[in-house]
Amino acid sequence: xxxxxxxxxxxxxxxxxxxxxxxxxxxxxxxxxxxxxxxxxxxxxxxxxxxxxxxxxxxxxxxxxxxxxxxxxxxxxxxxxxxxxxxxxxxxxxxxxxxxxxxxxxxxxxxxxxxxxxxxxxxxxxxxxxxxxxxxxxxxxxxxxxxxxxxxxxxxxxxxxxxxxxxxxxxxxxxxxxxxxxxxxxxxxxxxxxxxxxxxxxxxxxxxxxxxxxxxxxxxxxxxxxxxxxxxxxxxxxxxxxxxxxxxxxxxxxxxx
Numbered sequence: 184x185x186x187x188x189x190x191x192x193x194x195x196x197x198x199x200x201x202x203x204x205x206x207x208x209x210x211x212x213x214x215x216x217x218x219x220x221x222x223x224x225x226x227x228x229x230x231x232x233x234x235x236x237x238x239x240x241x242x243x244x245x246x247x248x249x250x251x252x253x254x255x256x257x258x259x260x261x262x263x264x265x266x267x268x269x270x271x272x273x274x275x276x277x278x279x280x281x282x283x284x285x286x287x288x289x290x291x292x293x294x295x296x297x298x299x300x301x302x303x304x305x306x307x308x309x310x311x312x313x314x315x316x317x318x319x320x321x322x323x324x325x326x327x328x329x330x331x332x333x334x335x336x337x338x339x340x341x342x343x344x345x346x347x348x349x350x351x352x353x354x355x356x357x358x359x360x361x362x363x364x365x366x367x368x369x370x371x372x373x374x375x376x377x378x379x380x381x382x383x384x385x386x387x388x389x390x391x392x393x394x395x396x397x398x399x400x401x402x403x404x405x406x407x408x409x410x411x412x413x414x415x416x417x418x419x420x421x422x423x424x425x426x427x428x429x430x431x432x433x434x435x436x437x438x439x440x
Contacts, residue, residue: 189374189375189377189378192377192378193377193378193381195378196378196379196381196382196385197381197382197385199382199386200214200381200382200383200384200385200386200388200389201385201386201389201394201397203382203386203389203390204385204386204387204388204389204390204391205389205390205394207390208389208390208391209390210386210390211386211387211389211390211391212386212387212390212391214382214383214386214387214390215383215384215387216383217379217380217382217383217384218380218381218383218384218387219383220380221373221376221377221379221380221383222380224373224376225370225373226328227328228366228369228370228373229328229330230324230325230328230329230330230333231325231362231366232363232366232367232370233330233333233334233337234325234333234336234337234340235359235360235362235363235366236363237334237337237338237341238337238340238341238344238359239341239356239359239360239363240341241337241338241341241342241344241345242341242344242345242356244345245345246345247342247345247346250341250342250345254338264418267414267417268414271410271413271414271417272410275406275409275410275413276406279402279406281399281402281403281406281407315331315332316331316332316335317332317335318332318333318335318336321336324336344356388400
């Protein structure tokens with residue numbers, strides 16, 4: 184079981200990371216690239232995965248009118264679900280305070296790094312946001328890992344396939360579906376590296392900040408899982424009310440994903 188269960192491997196890697204970070208802090212700090220590399224590999228597969236899944240899903244809509252109705256419903260559902268997730272997350276963050284206890288000195292933070300991540304706190308205008316969502320290069324959208332642009336491309340390709348019909352482009356859809364299977368297989372390979380990533384991240388955390396940081400991060404993880412569970416329950420209730428689909432039937436249908 185220990186050799187075949189990814190969960191067990193991650194658990195062992197977590198304990199090993201704590202041990203290494205506690206006994207050899209320098210070694211633990213140096214293990215950070217293991218976690219960073221894993222994240223980079225996962226990010227590299229997100230854009231191809233989104234493209235293949237969206238194109239394959241759109242082509243199963245039947246026709247452009249059905250695609251339009253489905254897209255509008257999906258957009259409305261996305262906006263409502265995102266708003267609910269935002270409210271639940273804000274409430275949990277303010278009530279539980281999962282970041283308390285880090286004892287970070289604000290004077291030690293690099294303000295320029297914050298500005299670089301947030302764009303100096305300036306929000307783009309509506310026109311700028313729309314223009315940014317439109318790719319100026321198909322390759323560039325994937326190279327820059329711009330998921331919104333990839334999504335726009337996927338919708339255009341899927342709509343074009345619906346418009347042309349499967350008889351005119353018989354080889355494209357099977358190729359996209361096969362590419363989707365390949366991407367899922369690659370993600371499966373990458374996930375096998377999760378124990379190494381957990382080891383590196385945990386060893387770096389303990390080596391850099393000490394064992395005290397584990398309790399703070401543990402609280403953060405617990406709050407995240409609790410909020411995710413609450414959010415899933417709310418979505419399940421909404422799904423039941425709108426479609427009548429049983430929660431357990433839905434879980435059985437999607438558990439492989």
